[in-house]
Amino acid sequence: MKAIGGNTLALIQVKDEGSKNSIGEREHIWVDVAAVKGYLDLQNGNSKNTTFNAKIQESTHIFLCGYQSFKGLSGKWVWDTLNFINGSIHDETLEGTVDVTSENARMLIEGQMYQIQLIDDPMGMHQHLEIYLKFVGGQNG
Secondary structure: OOOOOOOEEEEEEEEOOOEEOOOOOEEOOEEEEEEEEEEEEEEEEEEEEOOOOOEEEEEEEEEEEEOOOOOOEEOOOOOOOEOOOOOOEOOOOOOOEEOOOOOOEEEEEOOEEEEEEEEEOHHHOOOEEEEEEEEOOOOOO
């Protein structure tokens, strides 16, 4: 099987189970678990003005990459000691292993944050993955 390759490196992060803060809210930490090389392509998007004239970008993307399993990944995987979003040093890890799903994961691509909507292995052929994304920008994912 030939690898897809790509021109973009994406970092996949999962949300930990969280801990309760002093007022009982659950606080989560995003932990790096994998890097994937592939191609990012815009599917749909617009930039409308809201009621208060704030311009908001809304877009959906597809990330194409070679097939790999995102099940049983190590929570101790280390990409880089420098956080992609705010440049802070982090060393958070998860105990045991984790499965990457649309419910618990997000992608960071070229400094931008995307929610994972769907991870598709077309026709179950294990040749490539199509990861459907929603741009969330500076929001907290």
